[in-house]
Amino acid sequence: MEVRKIDAADITHEQFIEEHWKPGIPLVLKNATKVWGAYNTFTPDFFRARFGDRRTIVDGREYTMNEIFDLVEGKDTSRPVPYPCKYHLPTQLPELVEMVKPVNLGYAQPNWLESSWFKRGYWGSALELFIGGPGGKFPYVHVDYYHLSAWVNQLYGHKQFTVWPRGQDEYMYPEPGDMWKSSIPDIENVDLAKYPKYAKATPITFVVGPGETLFIPVGIWHTAKSLDTTISVAFDLLNARNFPAFLKDVWGFKKRESLAKAVAATGYAAVGGALCTLGDTLGVKRAPVHN
Numbered sequence: 689m690e691v692r693k694i695d696a697a698d699i700t701h702e703q704f705i706e707e708h709w710k711p712g713i714p715l716v717l718k719n720a721t722k723v724w725g726a727y728n729t730f731t732p733d734f735f736r737a738r739f740g741d742r743r744t745i746v747d748g749r750e751y752t753m754n755e756i757f758d759l760v761e762g763k764d765t766s767r768p769v770p771y772p773c774k775y776h777l778p779t780q781l782p783e784l785v786e787m788v789k790p791v792n793l794g795y796a797q798p799n800w801l802e803s804s805w806f807k808r809g810y811w812g813s814a815l816e817l818f819i820g821g822p823g824g825k826f827p828y829v830h831v832d833y834y835h836l837s838a839w840v841n842q843l844y845g846h847k848q849f850t851v852w853p854r855g856q857d858e859y860m861y862p863e864p865g866d867m868w869k870s871s872i873p874d875i876e877n878v879d880l881a882k883y884p885k886y887a888k889a890t891p892i893t894f895v896v897g898p899g900e901t902l903f904i905p906v907g908i909w910h911t912a913k914s915l916d917t918t919i920s921v922a923f924d925l926l927n928a929r930n931f932p933a934f935l936k937d938v939w940g941f942k943k944r945e946s947l948a949k950a951v952a953a954t955g956y957a958a959v960g961g962a963l964c965t966l967g968d969t970l971g972v973k974r975a976p977v978h979n
C-alpha cells in the first residue's frame with residue numbers, strides 16, 4: 689500500500705473530508721502551503737540571518753538557532769545532533785506566525801483549536817517549528833496524544849515517514865503505562881522473537897519533500913526520520929469527529945494530576961466543544977488564535 693500524494697489543486701476540502709479525514713487515511717498534499725509566506729522562505733539562511741540568537745531547549749539542553757543549524761548542517765561535528773529541535777512558534781518565534789497563515793490551508797477545518805476556547809499548547813497541541821539533520825530520528829513510534837490529527841508541513845529538505853494503517857494497535861506493542869508509545873525500540877530492526885505480532889504489521893514508508901504537507905489522521909501509528917537538513921511546521925486538528933476521544937483523553941491525562949483538575953478541564957473542554965459545535969452549525973469563521 690502507498691500513501692496518496694496529490695496536488696492541492698486536484699482535491700477539494702469536501703473530497704479531503706470524505707476520502708481521508710472520515711476514514712482516517714493519511715495523505716500528502718503538494719503545494720498546499722503555497723499560500724504561506726513561509727513557502728520557499730523558511731531556509732537555514734533565513735533563520736540564521738534573522739533569528740540566529742533565538743534559544744530553545746532540546747533534551748534538557750539550551751541551544752541558539754545558529755548552534756542548531758551548525759549541528760544539523762554538519763558544521764559542528766563535535767557533539768551529537770539532537771532530533772527534533774523544536775520552537776513553539778506563537779511564544780518562541782511570534783514574528784513568524786503571520787507567515788503560516790491561514791494555518792488550516794483550506795483543508796484542516798473546521799479546526800476547533802483555532803477557537804479562542806481551545807488555546808493551543810494547553811491541550812498538548814501546538815504550532816511548532818521542527819529542525820533536523822541527516823539521520824535524525826523521532827525517538828519512538830507513537831500515536832499523537834489527545835487523539836489529535838497532525839499536519840506536518842515540510843518547508844525545507846526531506847523527511848522520511850512511516851505510518852501503519854488503522855487496526856494494527858496490537859502489533860505495535862503499546863507501552864503499558866503509556867499506550868501512545870510503542871515499546872519496540874528500533875522499528876527499522878524489529879526483534880520478531882521478542883515482538884512476534886509485529887510480523888503482521890504493514891508499515892508504509894515514504895518521503896515528504898519541500899512544499900509537501902502530510903496529514904496524519906487521529907490514531908495512526910507513525911514515526912519520522914530527517915534525511916537531510918529539514919525545516920517543517922506542524923499543527924494539530926480537532927473538531928466534532930475526534931472530539932469525543934479527545935474529551936476522554938483530557939479526563940485521563942488530567943486525572944493523573946488530580947481529580948479536581950480532571951473535572952475542571954473536562955468541564956471546560958465540554959463547554960468549548962458545545963460552543964464549537966454550535967459555531968460549525970452557524971458557519972462561524974474562526975480567527976486563528978495561537979497560545
Ligand SMILES: O=C(O)CCC(=O)C(=O)O
Nearest residue numbers: 772818826832840911912
Ligand atoms: O516531524 C516529525 O519528526 C514527526 C513529529 C511527530 O510525529 C510529533 O511531534 O508527534
Ligand SMILES: [Fe+2]
Nearest residue numbers: 831832838910
Ligand atoms: Fe506524532
